Amino acid sequence: MSLKKLDAALRRDLDALAAEGRAKAPERVLDGYQPAVGGRGPRWRVRGREGHFLRMNSNSYLSLGHHPRVLEKADAASAKFGAGPGAVRFIDGTFSDHVALEDRIARFVDKPAAKIFNSAYTSNLGLALAIQNESTYWIGDQFNHNCIIRAMRIANVPRGQKAIYRHNDLDELKQCLDAVPAAMKRVIVITDGIFSIRGDNAPLAEIHALIEPYRDRFEEGLVTVVDDSHGVGAYGETGRGTEEYCGTKADIVVGTFGKAFGVNGGFVAASEAVVETIRQKADTYIFTNSLSSADCAAACAAVDVADSEEGRERLRHLKERIAQFREGIGALGLESIEGPHPVVPVLVRDTTRCRAIVEGLFEDGILVTGLTVPVVPVGEETLRFQLNAAHTEADVEEACRALGRRMG
Ligand SMILES: Cc1ncc(COP(=O)(O)O)c(C=O)c1O
Numbered sequence: 001m002s003l004k005k006l007d008a009a010l011r012r013d014l015d016a017l018a019a020e021g022r023a024k025a026p027e028r029v030l031d032g033y034q035p036a037v038g039g040r041g042p043r044w045r046v047r048g049r050e051g052h053f054l055r056m057n058s059n060s061y062l063s064l065g066h067h068p069r070v071l072e073k074a075d076a077a078s079a080k081f082g083a084g085p086g087a088v089r090f091i092d093g094t095f096s097d098h099v100a101l102e103d104r105i106a107r108f109v110d111k112p113a114a115k116i117f118n119s120a121y122t123s124n125l126g127l128a129l130a131i132q133n134e135s136t137y138w139i140g141d142q143f144n145h146n147c148i149i150r151a152m153r154i155a156n157v158p159r160g161q162k163a164i165y166r167h168n169d170l171d172e173l174k175q176c177l178d179a180v181p182a183a184m185k186r187v188i189v190i191t192d193g194i195f196s197i198r199g200d201n202a203p204l205a206e207i208h209a210l211i212e213p214y215r216d217r218f219e220e221g222l223v224t225v226v227d228d229s230h231g232v233g234a235y236g237e238t239g240r241g242t243e244e245y246c247g248t249k250a251d252i253v254v255g256t257f258g259k260a261f262g263v264n265g266g267f268v269a270a271s272e273a274v275v276e277t278i279r280q281k282a283d284t285y286i287f288t289n290s291l292s293s294a295d296c297a298a299a300c301a302a303v304d305v306a307d308s309e310e311g312r313e314r315l316r317h318l319k320e321r322i323a324q325f326r327e328g329i330g331a332l333g334l335e336s337i338e339g340p341h342p343v344v345p346v347l348v349r350d351t352t353r354c355r356a357i358v359e360g361l362f363e364d365g366i367l368v369t370g371l372t373v374p375v376v377p378v379g380e381e382t383l384r385f386q387l388n389a390a391h392t393e394a395d396v397e398e399a400c401r402a403l404g405r406r407m408g
Contacts, residue, residue, distance in 0.1 A: 022373075120254055
C-alpha cells in the first residue's frame, strides 16, 4: 500500500504526542437529544453509554439550535434552493439567503457591512489575507485564539511585523505601539473579545483610550479588530457582545453564528471598503463553497430571535443561571476567574486531578471540558463550564452538587 511509509512515520508522531500527554482523547459521539421536560433542560445521549447527559460544554449560549423558527427557516431554504450552493460565491453561488444574512448581521452589530464565511476561523484567515500588505504591523494579545495566530501565518506577516502583549496588559500594548517601526503605514491591534478559555473580556474601552493618540501616526491607519466569537449574541445588555459590554465600538468585528446563535458560519463586519476588499482578496472567501442557504436562513432566524424580546428574555435567564452557578462554586470554595460571561472556569491547577474530575462528572451524567497543557499554561489546568439559556435552576443545582462531590 502506498501509504505504508507515511503511515508509519505518522504513527511515530502520534505515539510521541501521546507519550508527551498531548494527544486528544477519542471523541465522544452524541447520538440522541431529549428536549427539556418539567424542570429539567435538554439532555443528550452518548453512544455506548447508558443514560442522558447534561451538556455544560456547548457554545450554544442562547440555545437556539433547536428553536422552531430556526429549524423552520432552514427547512424552507433547503426546500427552495437545495442542500448546497453548488458553487463558490463569485460563480453564481450567491443566493438571497447569503445576502440577507450579511445585511442582518451587519445591522445586529451596527456596522455598515458584513461578509460571511464558513466559520469564524476562516473569517480571521480571510480578513488577514485581505488587509495585510508589506507595510502592515499586527499587535495581538498573547491569548488570542489559534485562528488569529494562523491568520498571521497564512497572510505571510513577516516576523518583524508583529508583536504580542501579555494578556490584557495595557502597558505592554503601549510598548508595542511605541516600538512599531517607522516604515509601517498600517497597524492592526487584534484581540479576542471574550477569551474562550477564561471567559474574561478584552478591556476595549481602555484599549481604545490608549490607542487614540496613536491613530494619526500611521499613514494607512491604526485600527482595532475584535474577534468576538464568544461575545456576540451572549454578552452585554442586549447581546451585542464585548463592544456593548465595554461601551465602545471596534473598527472591525469578527464573529461566528456557531456559538450564541447555535447554527454555523462566521462573519467579518466593518466598513464597505473592508468588506469589498475581502470579496476581492480573501482566499478563504473566494475559493471555497459558502454556507448552504439553510445555514444562512437558520442563522438569520437565530439573529432575529436574539434581537427580539424573546432573545433578551433568554439572555436574562442565562445571566441568572450564570449567577446561580457562580454562587454555587463560591459556596464550595472553588477558584474561578470572575466575570459575567457564560464561560465559567473552575481552576484545578493539576492535570491528573482535572482529568479525574472531568471523568467523574461524566459518570454523574455531566459533560464538561477539562483544559490542560498545552491549551493552558502549566498550573492553570481548568474545568470549563459553559452555561446556556436552556439550563434550568435544577440543572445548575445538579451540576453544583456533582462538582461538590467530585472536588471534595
Ligand atoms: C475567539 C475565537 N475565534 C474563532 C473561533 C472559531 O469559531 P468557528 O467555530 O466559527 O470557526 C473560536 C472558537 O473556538 C474562538 O474562541
